Amino acid sequence: MHKRVLVVGGGIAGIQASLDLAEMGVEVFLLEKGPSIGGRMAQLDKTFPTNDCAMCILSPKLVEAAAHPNIKIIANAELKSLDGEIPNFRAKILKKPRYIDEEKCTGCAICMSKCPVKIPDEYNKGLSKTKCMRIPFPQAVPALPIMDRESCIYHQRGKCRICEKFCEADAIDFDQKEESIDVEVGSVIFASGSEEFDAAIKDEYGYKTFPNVLTSIEFERILSASGPTEGHITRPSDGKEPRRIAFIQCVGSRDMQMGNEYCSSVCCMQAVKDSVIVKEHLPGVEATIFFMDIRAFGKDFDKFVNRAKDDYHTRFIRARISAVEIDPATENLIIQYNSEAGSLIEENFDLVVLSVGLLSTAGIRKMAARFDIEINACGFARTSSFTPMTASRPGIFIAGTFSGPKDIPETVMQASGAASAAASLLTELPIRELREELPQEFDLRGEQIRTGVFVCRCGINIAATVDVPGVVEYASALQGVVHSQEFIFACAQDSQKLIGEKIKELKLNRVIVSACTPRTHELLFQKTLSSSGLNPYLFEFVNIREQCSWVHQKEQEKATEKAKDLVRMAATKAGLLEPLSRMSLKVNKGALIIGGGVAGMVASLELSTQGYEVFLVEKESELGGNLRHVHYTLEGEKTDRFLKSLIAKVKKDDNIQLYIDSEIREIMGYVGNFHTKIGNGKQTTNNKPRELEHGVVIVATGGEEYQPSEYLYGRDERIITQRELEERLTKQQSAIDKLGSIVMIQCVGSRNGQYPYCSRVCCSQAIKNALKLKEINPEVNVYMLYRDIRTYGLKELYYKKAREKGVIFIRYEEGEEPQIEAQNSKSEQQASNGEVLVKAYDPILQRNLVINADLVVLSSAIRARKENKILSQMLKVPLNADGFFLEAHVKLRPVDFATDGIFVCGLAHYPKDVSETICQAKAASARAVTILRKDEIEAEGRVSQIRKERCSGCGLCIEICPYTAIELEEGERVAIVNEALCKGCGACAASCRSAAIDLKGFKDEQILAALSVV
Amino acid sequence: MMDKNFEPRIVAFLCNWCSYAGADLAGVSRIQYPTNVRIIRLPCSGRINPLYIVKALQNGVDGVLVSGCHPGDCHYISGNLVAGRKFALLKNFLVHLGIEPERVQFSWVSASEGPRFAQIVKKVVNEVKEIGPIEKMVKRL
Amino acid sequence: MMKEIETRIKEVVKDLFTQNKIDLFIGYSKGSLPLTSSPCFITKSEDIEKLVWNSFCSNNLAVYLPRIFNPQPRKKEKIELPRIGILAKGCDARSIVVLIKEHQIARDNVFILGIVCQGMGDRKKIRNDIEITGAEEKNGRITIVDENKKEIELKREELLSDCCIECQHATPPIHDILIESGNQRPAAPKGGGRDFEKKSIEDRWNLFQEEISKCIRCYACRQACPNCYCRECFADQTKPRWIGVTDHISDVMFYQIGRIFHQAGRCVDCGACVRACPMGIDLRVFTHKLVRDAKELFDYEAGVFLEEGLLLATFKPEDKQEFISEP
């Protein structure tokens, strides 16, 4: 048997894990309990902090998963049992009936339009109606309808069967039964997600009783252009545009009463994002966020919050709201809160959005128990900081919110990491090779254009509006067309066969299909071309369904005219199409990993386990990086031991070539074929080669601690950093246990004008050390001066614990930083009872405080390394404004760079804790393996192409190409395209004044040809 | 100038990943819009050479609509941002020369904005109807 | 002043040749007609005396650099690049910056003799019923002699070219030596098609049409423009053919729109195309629109900063979105 993995859950976590595994040559069964994959992300409008359209970035992934030959999607199904162990798990899957024959159904959705029964649309959170027979949402995958048996009148009352009457594919099956599927797999990934908190439980907020109180997900649907109101923001009670909107944070999170003490991690940013989007839709609106702490701890989050404050005038009010009242006359909502100064304020809102948390339900706990997956106190799958994707049961891995709340990029990282971990278990098994034998392509040289046009009726979807026979006839008279015909369903199996036969019989050398959308069906037809000996790029798709019949239903003649025009344009373009080939290039199986901290070491071991050679380059003389200064985690695990064993493993791994005390001199080349020169360090390790060849690069260069210049740091030895405190706590406790009063100051060097980002880990680190202090000496007074406590996710439990243990938390505002006065500082000689005085303004007590401190501990920021700049130039990858490496896409490609074959992990990307670093390191190796495991990688077919004689080497295209696919050839000074890197966007071609660079498949002459016959 | 029966011919250059998907969604959602527009699918709005737009006018097309992903959403990271500069300059330039601003229009439409796509088509069609058939720039032999 | 500058130029060029720093110097010599000067290529110090400096050294000399550095057709073997000295006013120097950024000039092989320019005259500004038979320039005054030997005295300022009146960059942004020229002229914000812009859309179109109908597609504008170094201009291409080979006004317009649009973010407003046009088309009415928009929309001026990216290869988050039609 080859490598096989079962992925449970088809949200973004499951999809990412599946895609990575599939690319690693693993056969994947992707199980989804709902009718379509996509998960919660499919319901979001935009994503923070870039406001990318969620569907725009998700839907290509859905399509990719559906089309990947290594992925089998089993939707509308449930995992019943899971027996066995690595690498022989036996899973029993129960597939529930959809009441359609999936083989026959073409997804034309005519059944949906004819079905007379309306039911609440779950996708829109019940805010609108859909049909009993429906495709869950337009981009759904699989793109098949499903029938709701409970509301089907035939099933309930024995009469109707209207859908059956209209289905031309004869696909409706009223008698469909549950189906049991058994699969055998080597390992399993659970990406089964979490649930949203049911806001109705907190009846003080009036959800479900007051019409204008919505949950955050409902509000996402309202914001969405594809939602129930088409993106018009109106309130449910009267359909009017709201003018004042309140967001109430932490609904069902950080809430002891509800038993959910953790923080849901994502709601702050979601509310901030929504407040911005709302403002963009309705400029007059006033958005207010009621929060406890703004947890903007991710990359570029604080900048986004600042933008919301400054440019969008979102009001941020720090208050926990206890109830929402209604004004019955207006159905407006009344919120009372205590201002920080203590006065009671009442405000009136048109709409209230409850930021509901993510949680584990009884159902989830039961499911976990059934599969022997241990859960933690909060009901999420238990993992450790050092194996953050490994479940208690061997062979099972976790991805996504099943192991605790997290945002999309972290989910994606954990998913890729889980994919890597799952694949690492199966190294003994062969990969699944999918090379299908294709017939030899015809030689087209000297051939006349012979185009075949196939027009689809799509049942009645097209034919009811467009005169299909008319189009067929019209097409037959077009230049170059030698055959035209219609199909009831062009995508049906037998139609494909017929197209293949026609190609052979009539020697067709161009094929036009006039049907639905190329976005979902182009690949299918291209395959038919390939398997009939015709180059798949000799194909044009005309969309007469989405662009004619469906949008001009009442204008049949004009729709038909338009269809003819579109076919004419396609035929003209088709005459100029050329056969294209995908260039393939050899992949060197080595990996260069820059940085020997945890990130670099974990990635190295991961790659080595999977059988690849690794060059690990560390500039210092020992391995370990920043973790050498961390001795225990917030959760109490010992990092020292972990680090030691990690280093030992790396050192004795034969696949890992270690370059200590070395630095990178030069990196040339591109994905699959990098050449790197390593500079000699102080001590030459041995006679290892200094010039390396490798296929991928992982950047794991880490970050560094900021050396504060504020708060007298460095001028008084009683003022130290958290790192120094931790050092003392582990190594010289005696110096600590006599102290009476310790003040910690947060955000030193973070979240300020020059460095507007949050260093993410300092709050947890401070709390960790505060708890340690209390453990050593319960009597010690620990004060923490903070701006927001950002113990996101399950870390929140320790914040609570710290409060219980008596750590005193005092907030300060930006601009009102505490002041420090050191009496008897080193410089002064009088050795009396020297103390450090910390002065701060307490906004709650509304007065100035003076604390006598024996020790002041600064939570100093994590900075990007300055050397990042040089490396980024060498690799031609970008940095963000704060100097951290900037990934290809902040949501869905968190470890990739736009340039193929280069990955990032660890602090080089952004501050993060050890478990997140390990996640990301494994994710980076997963992504690297998707390249390394191939002997050759295939480039795109539609890539750019230089006409040397026209190119003057001006370099415009080189600067424009987002993938650094073009270089200036120094000798002749012309641009050259590296087809392996080109993604075919065509930006270069559209910019070259000399038309010296063109995009194959969308060439100037082809486009101008279509344009000439519009 | 205003001919009640004038049906303009509009060409729309759409990027594959957002705007074309938005047009698809308009279809799936059965949103009805005028029949005048002929879509040319391109990988990205960054693929659109400004000369295509001028060429369309020269060919006698009454109006051109160009649409891509919203800034930040481009499938190719920055295609639309780079293109945006060209578009802004081209539009102003053509208007400077005396081409009606209605004839060449740009928009950002995402994959989930079916209604927005339909609205923008309606808008362009109506505005071009208002100003009548193209005379300027057309090469009539 | 002019004479002093001329002397200084000659000194510098002499030094360059004696120290064997250059193989060729590009400057101006006396033109064939009064109130003109021509580009002049000096390869030996004996010829230095030919160099002149006056109020009619208008040509943008940068236009020669790409041709020298990138001879057409492309040479197979690597050529030894000449070392060139060049006289550069503000606009010439800006063109040089543009060309360096576009890899058309080997910076190390050019020695830029910058001159803070006081603006160049435009012969066309003299009443066209006068036939100029001679001219002399002294102390900011220009004396011309007409066909009846009558002397007419003109102020230099009155003769300044439109582009020079508006020039904001008299000082070359890049140079290896700079010759100062006394006080700066204040730049006047007028011309450049701004009046044109105020006209109604129909009037603009009619004027555009009127101007373009004069064009004979001789391509002198393209020849004069330092930016038009393409190996094969889109206007000449056949696969695809962007422009019909007819003299149909629509094709001429296509050429003009195409060529001018290709100058976006690159045109330094030197006026070379306007001066070159034998039909007297005021191309600047059109070219300057793009210059203005680059500045107004993207805060970009061509050829001012060597380090800045190319206008059309970069973007900023704050780029204006006004060109977008909202439904």
Ligand code: SF4
């Ligand atoms: S933009 Fe055109 S001329 Fe310039 S380098 Fe690229 S291909 Fe060559």
Ligand code: SF4
């Ligand atoms: S088509 Fe896009 S990806 Fe390819 S070389 Fe051109 S700019 Fe780069």
Ligand code: SF4
């Ligand atoms: S120089 Fe004048 S006439 Fe010649 S092509 Fe240019 S604009 Fe036309």
Ligand code: FES
């Ligand atoms: S892919 Fe839509 S604009 Fe680039």
